[in-house]
Amino acid sequence: MLQGYGLYLEEHEAFRRTVRAVVEKELKPFASQWEEQEEFPRELFTRFGELGFLGLKYPEVHGGSNAGELYEAVLLEEMGRCGSGGVAAGLGAQHTIATGPLHKFGTEEQKQRFLAPAIRGEKIGALGITEPNGGSDVAGLRTTARRDGDHYVVNGSKTYITNGVRADFVVLAVKTNPDAGHKGLSLLVVEKGTPGFSVGRKLKKLGWRASDTGELFFEDCRVPAANLLGGLEGQGFYQIMGNFQWERLSLALGALGAMAEMLEVVMAHVKDRRAFGHALHEFQVVRHRIAELATDFEAARQLTYHALRLHVGGEYAIAQTSMAKKVATETACRVADACLQLHGGAGYMMEYDIQRHWRDARLGPIGGGTSEIMNEIIAKQLGL
Amino acid sequence: MKILVTAKRVEDPESKIKVKPDGSGIVQEGLKYKINPFDEIGVEEGLRLVAKHGGEVVVVSIGGKEVQEQLRHALAMGATRAVWVNHTGPLDQMGVAGLLQKVAEKEKPDLVILGKQAIDDDQNQVGQYLAEFLGWGQATFASKVESLESEQEKNKVPALQMGADNKSVRVVREVDNGLATLECALPAVVTTDLRLNLPRYASLPGIMKAKSKPIEELTPAKLSVDVTPKVQVLKMASPPPRKAGIKVPDVATLVDKLRNEAKVV
Ligand SMILES: Cc1cc2nc3c(=O)[nH]c(=O)nc-3n(C[C@H](O)[C@H](O)[C@H](O)COP(=O)(O)OP(=O)(O)OC[C@H]3O[C@@H](n4cnc5c(N)ncnc54)[C@H](O)[C@@H]3O)c2cc1C
Ligand SMILES: Cc1cc2nc3c(=O)[nH]c(=O)nc-3n(C[C@H](O)[C@H](O)[C@H](O)COP(=O)(O)OP(=O)(O)OC[C@H]3O[C@@H](n4cnc5c(N)ncnc54)[C@H](O)[C@@H]3O)c2cc1C
Numbered sequence: 178m179l180q181g182y183g184l185y186l187e188e189h190e191a192f193r194r195t196v197r198a199v200v201e202k203e204l205k206p207f208a209s210q211w212e213e214q215e216e217f218p219r220e221l222f223t224r225f226g227e228l229g230f231l232g233l234k235y236p237e238v239h240g241g242s243n244a245g246e247l248y249e250a251v252l253l254e255e256m257g258r259c260g261s262g263g264v265a266a267g268l269g270a271q272h273t274i275a276t277g278p279l280h281k282f283g284t285e286e287q288k289q290r291f292l293a294p295a296i297r298g299e300k301i302g303a304l305g306i307t308e309p310n311g312g313s314d315v316a317g318l319r320t321t322a323r324r325d326g327d328h329y330v331v332n333g334s335k336t337y338i339t340n341g342v343r344a345d346f347v348v349l350a351v352k353t354n355p356d357a358g359h360k361g362l363s364l365l366v367v368e369k370g371t372p373g374f375s376v377g378r379k380l381k382k383l384g385w386r387a388s389d390t391g392e393l394f395f396e397d398c399r400v401p402a403a404n405l406l407g408g409l410e411g412q413g414f415y416q417i418m419g420n421f422q423w424e425r426l427s428l429a430l431g432a433l434g435a436m437a438e439m440l441e442v443v444m445a446h447v448k449d450r451r452a453f454g455h456a457l458h459e460f461q462v463v464r465h466r467i468a469e470l471a472t473d474f475e476a477a478r479q480l481t482y483h484a485l486r487l488h489v490g491g492e493y494a495i496a497q498t499s500m501a502k503k504v505a506t507e508t509a510c511r512v513a514d515a516c517l518q519l520h521g522g523a524g525y526m527m528e529y530d531i532q533r534h535w536r537d538a539r540l541g542p543i544g545g546g547t548s549e550i551m552n553e554i555i556a557k558q559l560g561l
Numbered sequence: 562m563k564i565l566v567t568a569k570r571v572e573d574p575e576s577k578i579k580v581k582p583d584g585s586g587i588v589q590e591g592l593k594y595k596i597n598p599f600d601e602i603g604v605e606e607g608l609r610l611v612a613k614h615g616g617e618v619v620v621v622s623i624g625g626k627e628v629q630e631q632l633r634h635a636l637a638m639g640a641t642r643a644v645w646v647n648h649t650g651p652l653d654q655m656g657v658a659g660l661l662q663k664v665a666e667k668e669k670p671d672l673v674i675l676g677k678q679a680i681d682d683d684q685n686q687v688g689q690y691l692a693e694f695l696g697w698g699q700a701t702f703a704s705k706v707e708s709l710e711s712e713q714e715k716n717k718v719p720a721l722q723m724g725a726d727n728k729s730v731r732v733v734r735e736v737d738n739g740l741a742t743l744e745c746a747l748p749a750v751v752t753t754d755l756r757l758n759l760p761r762y763a764s765l766p767g768i769m770k771a772k773s774k775p776i777e778e779l780t781p782a783k784l785s786v787d788v789t790p791k792v793q794v795l796k797m798a799s800p801p802p803r804k805a806g807i808k809v810p811d812v813a814t815l816v817d818k819l820r821n822e823a824k825v826v
Contacts, residue, residue: 188768191637194595195762229765242765 208260226298257434262537263387275302277420303344316359322351341391362413364406373398384536429505496558506541565670599676609719617641636771637763656788658690663784688752700732
């Protein structure tokens with residue numbers, strides 16, 4: 178077999194073994210428990226910081242290892258196998274969406290204050306874009322930030338924010354000029370405890386239960402102007418878009434890991450379970466069904482790796498990335514559904530892992546831009 | 562101090578092991594491999610000792626080109642350099658010990674650490690042969706008093722204790738009825754048991770650094786060791802599948818069955 182699909186090198190595979198060992202020893206045995214408690218220990222952030230997993234692609238001056246995005250891709254794939262979409266999402270949000278914009282666009286002072294402690298896992302970060310009135314239409318966001326001396330006064334609310342309840346800081350999308358459409362958007366880093374910033378209840382979810390998904394409220398919340406990302410007004414839309422490619426790739430990569438895990442789970446089940454005097458895998462229809470799933474998985478993997486290869490090669494592969502996000506996350510839903518079906522009645526029972534994969538997979542085609550929005554982007558790229 | 566540690570390539574216990582129909586060995590296609598877990602514990606102990614006392618960990622493996630993967634793993638954990646004895650084909654425990662003897666005589670370590678056994682064929686022989694061949698003291702099944710949840714373990718304190726002038730080593734050994742403590746003059750051979758330590762992960766910086774660490778290639782011929790096996794494997798077979806258990810209604814029946822059917826009490 179082609180080593181690492183012609184994408185990963187031997188050292189990436191060595192790193193994969195390390196991540197897999199961490200996942201097997203420190204995450205998987207507790208996945209069910211954390212999902213049930215709808216929370217995972219805060220210490221996992223510091224543990225991941227200690228392991229260097231939160232700063233793989235960030236510079237050494239900020240405590241990262243400057244190893245590049247392919248290492249983070251390996252991490253994302255393997256985290257997809259941990260059995261808890263919520264744990265993967267909470268930790269993943271830290272190193273993909275919350276710190277990505279800080280690294281790319283933050284001032285040095287902002288990087289020292291927020292990026293470095295987030296890489297160490299000491300501060301939990303979140304990215305706040307989606308609002309109760311809508312998330313797909315980023316240019317139409319309504320939360321405002323009015324300049325007042327050396328502060329911004331923020332009013333509005335956000336919802337469905339991963340790490341929202343526990344976050345020490347939120348990279349917040351605000352309108353600094355409400356009349357200017359997407360050109361009026363800016364990103365502002367708001368710290369926990371800032372007067373006027375409050376956090377609502379932790380939301381109950383179909384899947385990703387171990388992650389904390391929150392509502393955030395801002396009422397005349399005064400945020401120092403020094404917290405304006407990069408010190409630039411009106412750049413928010415580009416800053417968000419600048420990290421969207423990686424966010425979408427990260428969701429596709431997580432879906433690959435989840436599919437690998439589901440297929441392993443179902444293979445064990447059909448070898449073990451007997452009906453009509455045979456192990457299930459002795460029925461050709463069962464073998465063929467799994468062969469089809471493995472084929473769909475491989476196709477999704479190839480499209481994702483294609484987009485990833487273009488991305489790490491420095492291309493702004495917006496169409497391919499959107500296609501990969503859509504295909505990988507939707508394939509994962511279908512694979513999960515088929516694997517659940519192959520479990521029979523057991524698939525419907527909470528004590529079997531497959532139901533959690535089925536619930537967790539469903540977020541893929543919604544979060545980080547819906548499949549419909551991916552189609553919008555692809556159509557635009559086609560010139561339609 | 563200088564510590565020589567072995568790193569055998571073994572089948573990953575997670576993979577499904579199947580015996581070939583003709584009993585000549587196991588089916589290798591599709592198998593995954595890893596470093597023998599007892600050797601990994603040896604590497605960890607070596608790293609802790611040199612962190613405390615200074616020096617280097619040299620890691621050695623015998624096999625084809627593929628064993629470099631296990632050497633790189635040990636280098637990524639923190640070993641300084643590696644010795645690869647390039648050999649394919651049959652090899653018995655005396656052959657391994659003979660090769661390691663020559664490597665040890667060349668490297669002149671203060672301590673050789675091996676796993677008490679390799680998890681592939683569970684022989685538990687090489688460390689003992691090696692100590693005999695070298696004429697050194699040996700302490701097998703090294704363990705420790707503290708638990709794997711203790712503070713010492715968290716702080717990566719070595720379990721093997723060096724004597725005041727670094728001329729001896731104190732080793733706690735796992736024996737049938739508890740723990741025995743030995744003091745052994747250096748140089749010595751130590752083999753690791755399971756509860757000696759929890760090996761570290763290979764960190765990303767470790768993996769990067771390992772790429773440029775040297776691996777020296779040797780061969781049985783270069784070491785002048787005749788590795789013609791004295792032990793011949795005649796046939797391999799899977800153990801018979803376990804029969805299903807039975808449920809007994811009460812303790813009295815259990816005792817009766819243990820006494821009269823199984824004849825174990
Ligand atoms: C578990 C979870 C975690 C999340 N984490 C975060 C987070 O950390 N930060 C954050 O900012 N957001 C987060 N989100 C929000 C997520 O990004 C949004 O839910 C998503 O972008 C969709 O936005 P919406 O919910 O407002 O749906 P809407 O925009 O209301 O969309 C509803 C439906 O209409 C469709 N639609 C909308 N516009 C069009 C169009 N132009 N053409 C065709 N169809 C269209 C959509 O595809 C969708 O099917 C999270 C969501 C969930 C569920
Ligand atoms: C919520 C719930 C309520 C239920 N209520 C009742 C109830 O009130 N009374 C009751 O008696 N049962 C009840 N059931 C059980 C239900 O009828 C069975 O779960 C269902 O018939 C499937 O059987 P199984 O779970 O043993 O799956 P299995 O027989 O193990 O099947 C597993 C998979 O293998 C496939 N398969 C099996 N045999 C073949 C074959 N020959 N060829 C191809 N594929 C095959 C199946 O289609 C399935 O995909 C309930 C189940 C649930 C989840």
